[in-house]
Amino acid sequence: MAHALLTLTLTLTLTLTLSACASPVDSDDTGPAGPIGKADGTNLPLAHSAIDSEGMFDALAFGSGGGILLGTSIKFLIDNRDPSAPVVHFMNANYAGTDVPADASKYHFYFAQAVLSSFSETVTSFNNTTYYGQDKRFVAGTIQRYRFDAAADPLYAIQLYPQDDAAEQTLLDLSLSVREVFSIPGSRLAFVATGPQQTTATVAEDLFAADIESLTIDQILGSLTYIPMQVGEAWGYLRMYPEDMNELSAQDIPVFDILPLDLTVVAGTMTVAIQDASSHINLKSKERGTPNMVLRNAGPDHERLRDFIDEPVHIVVRADGWDIFASTPDEVAENTQGRGGPWTELGVRDDVSPSSFDDLCPSDPAACLELSGAYGGKASHLGFMAQPEVLGRQGDWGSLSARYGYDLSPPGVAVPAHLYQAFVAHNPTLAAEIDTLVELEKEGNLTTRERVERVARVQEMFYQGEFPPGLLPSVHEAIASALPFAESLKIRSSANAEDVPGFSGAGLYESYRGDLDEEDSPTGGCWIELDGDGRPRIQPRSLGCAIRGVYASLWNKRAIEERSFVRIDHATAAMGLAIVERYSRRGEIAANSVVITRVLNTSGVYGYTFSTQLDNNVVTNPGAGTASEAIVAAFLGPISDSTFIVTRYARPDPGAGPLTTTIMSNPQMVQMLEITTTVELAYCRFRADYYAGPCSRVTTDPDRPRALDMELKLYENGEFLIKQVREFGGH
Missing domain, CATH: 3.30.470.20 (ATP-grasp fold, B domain)
Known part of the structure; x- marks a missing residue:
């Protein structure tokens, strides 16, 4: 299979035909021949020969989770072993029967095994004769429904696997076969090319004559105003273009032009601009299950939004559309309580010292994965990757780093979280202020503004705090051993409430530059400045100030609110460190x-x-x-x-x-x-x-x-x- 680079245009749309192939497990077994019976006593068999109503389409279709896949879709398989009499089979994605493997409702290959008589293909032979070449014994594709706006009729798009090299006559033949058995009254049907090799120039008139439009995925996406990033529903107050992020809470559903760099826990989000699917904010919305959507024409004059600004609402984000309804303050309060239940206490081990990543688990990589309570998730995972059975080092014979000829993960120092606790204990006024903040937060009575004010006091105490005797020298000693030639460092957060199963904590804490030749301020204190992009920078850039800054970030407002949402006991949260040479030095x-x-x-x-x-x-x-x-x-x-x-x-x-x-x-x-x-x-x-x-x-x-x-x-x-x-x- 040659490398293929298939270009669509938006980050958030990709047809479900990617899953057209079989599951990547070879199988030479043949399945039962002949028609399949009813599913659990319903009238929905696995295979259907025609689609004649929107209700039938909905009954068989599978929905997307939004973002990459939009709308609902039905997979189809054309049995073309007799080219003079091709037979179209529509797959019921919701088939619940136990008479065939579950994959038969997901993958074309297993569907063919279950439905077609005399089917003896292997996964490899099926893929080769379905997706490559023109003498196709089978054609596998998807009909995807696109809704451009509430008033317009939906478009049903015939789409193939993006790498399918079907020629123009082949595309015409398969489209005509689908047209014969796809007869939803008044429906628009189109062939939509998903790969640049799928062209229709010489057959466009024939498609038009059969009432089949010929489009590209670019043309489809250019008409979309709605993109679901994370489906779900939420109750909250609709906030149009909020300016002060500190005023937002878990009871708000903000509408932004573009997503801000940092965002606290909110009930849901909406943006005008296309979002990055891998941004911290989108990934956190997925982990929390809070809805997130792109609405290209959102704004204070939007006909479905304007009457709800600053009002309690119930919003539903679906794969194929969205709804907004009036709500009440009581409903909002009832549905914005986070996960509820008891607070989860996190452990902190006090029997470890600053260590190089390479020495965290020298004989067993699994041991590093158990060290989040000692060094935090980030540092322990860097130790995991340094081991020869994972990525290893350049000098580890047989490792991937050895084959590549350089270290694939950075060397560095893991600083245990119990040293953070020692720092707090050494500054009793700071410890008391943290205790008060934790108590008020767990009671649930802090207003957003009160939380902001208390966080500011706690963090300022960290910036002015004193290190207990021996703490900073032990870190210097470990750095000198693990990074003997480093002069400028990145002091990264590695909390025990970060990078752990069930809670990534992505983007909640800060990392700061620390230069070994930089002296602390004569007054001993540190402060934060914002760079041109609004990102915080610790001053002076000494090792001591960088550590203080990372420690203080454990109490970032958004970090507190995220931990409260998942019921992590703040009193047991602690900050380890992962210290590496600044990446630009490499x-x-x-x-x-x-x-x-x-x-x-x-x-x-x-x-x-x-x-x-x-x-x-x-x-x-x-x-x-x-x-x-x-x-x-x-x-x-x-x-x-x-x-x-x-x-x-x-x-x-x-x-x-x-x-x-x-x-x-x-x-x-x-x-x-x-x-x-x-x-x-x-x-x-x-x-x-x-x-x-x-x-x-x-x-x-x-x-x-x-x-x-x-x-x-x-x-x-x-x-x-x-x-x-x-x-x-x-x-």
Whole structure:
């Protein structure tokens, strides 16, 4: 399978035909022949020969989770073994019978095994004769319904796997076959090309004569005003273009032009601008299950929004549309209480010392995954990746780093969280102020403004706090051993309430630069300045001030509210540190990437989600007017045979248009996929509760309950560096 780069235009749309292929597990078994019976006593068999009403379409269709996949869809399979008499079969995605494997309602191959007589294909032979070449024994595709606005008739789009190389006559033949059995009254039917090789120039008139439009995915997306990023429903007060983020609370549903860099827990979100699917804010909305949507024409004059501004509302975000209803203050209060239940206490081990990443778990990578209570999730996971059975070091024979010829994860120092507790205890006024804040927060009686004021007092006490004897020297000693030539460092947060199963804590805390030759202020205090992008910078840039700043960020307002939402006991939260040399010291940075080890916003589509930005522009907290490149890395077998589908080109400069080529080359994307699949396979092997099935299947199981979220850098010399890995529970 040749590398294919298939370009669509927006980050948030990709047809469900990506899941047209079989599940990537070879099978030579043949299934039952002949028609399939009723599903659990209903009148919905697995296979249907015609669609003649919108009700029938809805009954058989599967919905998307929004974002990558829009609307509802039905898969179809054309049995073309007799080209003179092709037979169309529509798949019932909701079939609940137990007489066939569950995958028969998801994947074309297993559907064919269950439905077609004399079917003897293997996965490989089926894929080859279905997606490649013109003498197709089978045609596999999807009919996807697009709704452009509430008043317009929906469009039903015939779409193929983006890599399908069907020629124009083949496209005409299959479209005519579908047209004969797809007869929803008044429906618009179109063939929509999802790959650049799928053209209709010579058959456009024949399609038109059969009442089939010929469109591209670009034309489809240009008409969309609504994109669901995270489906769900919420109750809250609709806030139009709020200016002060500190005034927002979990009872608000803000409407933004673009998402802010940081956002506290809110009931739901809406933006005018297209969002980055891998931004911290979108990923957190997925983990919380709070709805998030793009509405291109949202604003104070929008006919469905204008009467609800600053009023209590109930909003529903669906794959195929959205609704807003009047609500009441009581309903809002009842539905914005977070998860509820008892507070979860976090452990902190006090029997460990500052350590290099390489020495955290020298003989067993699984031991690092149990150290979040000692060093925090970020530092312990960096120790995990340093081990030879994961990524290893350049000198570890047989490791991936050895094969690449350089270290794939950074060396550095893990500073235990109990040293944070020692710092707090050494400053009793600070400790008392924290105790009061925690007590009031757990009582649930703090107003947003009171929380902001108390956070400011606590953080100022951290900036002025004193280190207990021996703490700072022990960190200096560990740095000298692990990073002997480093002069300028990145002091990264590694809280015990961060990068742990069930709670990523993405973007909640701060990391600061610390220079070893920088002296503390003569007065001993530190302060925060904002850079040109509004991001905080600690001053002076000494190691002591950088550590104080990271410690203080444990009490960021949004961090407190996120922990309260999931009922993490603030009194047991503590901050470890992951100290590395500043990334720019390794070389010129060519790109930043976030990799999620699933295709976001859907089930049934196998692959990873790549989000990449040029140079040192960030993906996780994108600047105003910028947008990252979005790619689906689809793979069935060998990584070298992967397909990379561009769903949006990057916009690194807010004053310029988007790029017209990908940031990385195809070989570089293959390398990034190899690195990240290697980490996920190792994570599965060494964390027993990560995945219930065999780890050989974990990277290609789209329905696994958890995935991984990784951040990487690509340097101008072609080398990758993986900054961190955390679990991700969203879809």
